Amino acid sequence: MKDFTVACYRELLETLLDTGYTFFTTEQYAHAMQKDNHLPADKVVVLRHDVDLKPENSLTTATLEHTLGINATYYFRIVKESNRPDIINRIAALGHEIGYHYEDLTLANGDISKAYLSFQSNLEYFRRFYPVSTICMHGSPRSPYDSKDIWRTYDYHALGIIAEPYFDIDFAHCFYLTDTGRCWDGYRVSVRDKIPTYQDQWSAAGLSFHSTHDIIRAAKSGKLPKKLMITTHPQRWTDNNRLWWKEMISQNLKNIVKRIMILLR
Ligand SMILES: [Zn+2]
Structure with missing residues (x-):
């Protein structure tokens, strides 16, 4: 089966369900950890x-997950390429969590106090759809600013935010997989979406997967954490043949550019 299709994504979810995993949204996970520092499930x-x-x-994907009884977190950006009120409403109605995928420091050209004001008003905007926490x-990747730097000066907890995965997930106990770069080992070419210290430990332990099929095999054989x-x-995930090829080719080109950027840093 071709990778990065919706059909392949379904197979990944079904395999994780079949092998005993319970799904959590970020919010559910943060609540459980806050309450008694452990999760009500083994996997x-x-x-x-x-x-x-x-x-x-x-x-x-939200509709597919809903049919499988899975809740996930969808982080939306404020920009028009992401921010579609009709879709946000429909995804929230399917029982998923809505969160804010912020980039305010980039939008404010590095001005921290301007970025914080914009963050607050954008958070209010997303809270019209869901009580974002x-x-x-x-x-x-093309911005010189890292939007997490707002939190060197300000504290998101003061705004009723209970979790920002980069700060509040303890990756010593939680293995991280991301499809950044349209593969599952793209941390090699990613500027920001990676977990610094643990990534090396995971790779050394053989926990590095390239394709979705590799993850499915690891789950079936019990090798997945x-x-x-x-x-x-x-x-990135589509069953449309033309769009699938377009995404595959453009992402491979982007990965080459990212490798060069990292070499030049
Ligand atoms: Zn993003």
């Missing part, structure tokens, strides 16, 4: 989606 997947582009693809940084966070970008 756990925190399922997160960054809606960078093509929000209609997120509606497809978790947020997640958008990586903006018991606790993981999976991040996907639904814009």
Whole structure:
């Protein structure tokens, strides 16, 4: 089966369900950890989606997850490529968590206090759809600014935010998988979406997967860790043949550019 199709994504979810994983949204996970510092399940997947582009693809995955009885977190950006009120409403109505995928420091050209004001008003905007309590940084690989830097000066807890995965998930106990770069080992070419210290430990332990099929095989053979966070970008996943090839070719070109950028840093 071709990778990065909706059919392949379904197979991944079904395999995780069949092998005993329970799915959590970021919010559910943060609540459980806050309450008694442990999860009410032995095998756990925190399922997160960054809606960078093509929000209609997120509606497809959200609908699929709903039919499988799975709740996930969808992080939307404020920009028009992501922010589609009709789709946000429909995904929330399917029982999923809505969060804010913020990039305010980039939008404010590095001005921290301006970025914080814009963050607050954008958070209020997303709270019209869902009582947003978790947020997640958008990586903006071409921007010189890291939007997480707002939190060197300000505290998101003061705004009723209980979790930002980059700060509040303890990756010592939670293995991280992301489809950044349209593969599952793209941390090699990613500027910001990676977990610094643990990534090396995971790779050394053989926990490095290239294709979705590799993850499915690991889950079936019991080699996948018991606790993981999976991040996907639904814009990459499609059953449409023409769009599939377009995404595959453009992402491979982007990966080459990213490798060069990292070499030049
Ligand atoms: Zn993003």
